Amino acid sequence: MGLRDDLERFRAVGEDRREDLADFIQYGDLGHSGADEINVPIKIVSLPEFAYDRRDSGGVGQGDGDTPDVGQPVGQPQPQPGDGDEEGDPGEEGGEHEYYEMNPEEFAQELDEELGLDLDPKGKTVVEEHEGPFTDLTRSGPNSTLDVERMFREGLKRKVAMAFDEDFVREICKVEGITPREVFEWARAERLPVSMSWIERAHESVADERGTWASIEEVEANVDRQPVQQRIRRDGIDHVPLRRDDERYRHPEIVEERERNVVVVNIRDVSGSMRETKRELVERVFTPLDWYLTGKYDTAEFVYIAHDAEAWAVEREDFFGIRSGGGTKISSAYELAAELLEAYPWSDWNRYVFAAGDSENSSNDTSERVIPLMEEIPANLHAYVETQPSGNAINATHAEELEKYFGPDAEDVAVTYVNSADDVADAIYDILSTESEPDE
Template sequence: MQIVDRRLNPGGKSLANRQRFLRRAKDMIRDAVRNTAGERSLKDMERGGEVSIPASGVKEPRFHRDAGGFREHVLPGNKEYVEGDTIPRPRGGGGGGNEGSPDGEGEDAFRFALTQDEFLDLFLEDLELPELAKKRVVEGDASGVRRAGFATQGSPANLALGRTMRNAMSRRLALRRPKPQELEELEEALRLAEENDPAEAEALRGRIGVLRQRAMRIPYIDPIDVRYRQFEPAPKPIARAVMFCLMDVSGSMTEGMKDLAKRFYLLLHLFLKRRYKQVEVVFIRHTHEAKEVDEETFFRSPETGGTVVSTAFEEMIKVMEARYSPADWNIYVAQASDGDNTSADNDRTAHLLADRVLPASQYFAYLEVGREDDGGPIGFMPRETELWRTYGRLRTVEPRLAMRKVRHRKDIYPVFRDLFRKGAVEAQKA
């Protein structure tokens, strides 16, 4: 059987050459893809497109003729390297064009177009939901296969050699096919009889002839012995999980802060949609009151008001008790806020988080967004917010609670990756 790949090459170019280039320049392309998180608009976050990598990184090694002969070199020494040291490749960026760099050196950029699937695979590589436990599993899509016995017809690749040989042996034993050892013993007896007893030798020749004819009529392996493994589609068991997205949209959240929070949630939504088909997402927005909303409202609806964080937890607990029992579901929570809260609500927020939310959750990620100028002058220690202090006391005893701060678009992806990288909870415990 021959399998012919008739898929069209993208852009009229060689698919094999494209895949080889992606493998060879994967590290540079991946870094370029991740650097675009702070530059793209929200609606373009998941699309493919062009990325720029240093042109020097795409050069292929080649053989060339040596000048030949004997040459002597006198090389100056240095204080940094000794023989055997490995010098890392410089991580260049830079853009193309005709303008020179200030020091007289420059590097052109090589632009490479990625499809949406290639872009997302590189963008979300090595991420996972921490502590995903198989509580009560459900049957997922028919994305796997399972053994379904044996068949008398099938592909040579699925030949069940062990079962075929057992069938052949059973048939040979049932039909009493002569064994090779039995024929060898008779032939040895015939050799001795030919020297001493011609009558016995004649009888042995007849018996040997009968056994050989019988062996020819009963083959060692017959087509009726052959068996092929049979497979059928089978749904894979999937652990059920739900992600609660809690976003502060109160009046203290500026448009820049909301943009950072939305970028974080958009990355999270892309990650869940790409990697986990059966993970449900619950969107909750809150000011002084909280409400479960749909995806469109969560990302685009304008809203303002006071800040009472406990209302978001109360709404989450209400939804969880109604639809997502912790005994059956893996509960994940991602909260984004500027850290402000009504002073009278801090104790209740801490109580709900410590006694109701964290015990039911596999992982709780808190992202605190701020203004770009919140850092203050050099040597200035920024003020810790109400929520940061409240959550910080719980983090010392609860490794499933992760806290990060972000103030710039360019920091969104590194922070997101830090929160959902493989082994995030183990790193917190350590």
């Protein structure tokens, strides 16, 4: 590999190469991003180049007058101007970064592609109605909207259904002594769609040839029947019977444009057991979820609830940093969520309720209060994220109880476990891929 190959390799790594989205949400710095702008770091890599020593080194084979003889100790090397940092130890400074800016819509689209998601937001509130394509049919309307093609098609189907081998029936009429009634009864037995009046006219038209055949059996043994399709191809169709019942008039379908509204309730346990690492894992899951849903919906609003044994609403900038010394009662957060969601009617808003903690909860609160409240609060999706970096504590049973009650295949409840940053992307996928079709 030559210098040019190295140069191309460095360019491939360094020029506007940002972190993969999955790596970014798991390990990247989320602090440089806001609600409407996501900044993904781009690592700036310096291209290799020759460096020339500007110091006067003398001629070939010459020293600077203080060069020791061969074998003479030279001591420790001394730092030279320009070597290392001017202050501090070499290598202390981190790599230089720039940022690739994307809005929530772009973030949601790329996360769909990277994680294989396919969330299709449903509109709730009707904001506009307009005429769509002329796909609906009615029995009345102006002549200009008459569906002539359909009318002709129905008549043609009737013509084909009414067709029969007329030549063969005329041969039956030539049987010695046969009457029109006998021909009609034979035709009915053969399921031929022929009328009595047609048979009477055919019977009369071959009166001079009566006696050509001794019996119907003799006709069937000596005359080949011709399939209807073959006769139509040969003779064509002289007319298509059209009926008024076949008339249909096209009119436009009424299309409703619906605004896709979503409210996201983020719930976080801030009790004394939720230490820094656990709080950081919650932020790594909830922040990309907020960005994703903002990008998917026309209107996205967020409610943030912190709780220990009691619950209170907080602003987003305070949500991830709060820590209290109290105990834990998760149902208090769902009671407050139910109250706050009254401002966002289920008929008009899509709803997501995301909760996170270390699964520690007061005795019987999960089964007696939290689960009934989750069932009472209509939502596209309820989710619980357990964060236990050091492994499950003995009394950390909330997530397990939810999973046992709702089952692993629940379509509107997701339970996921995040023990380290490596689990974040999988947790987001588990949550967003669980959503069922919302009720209209």
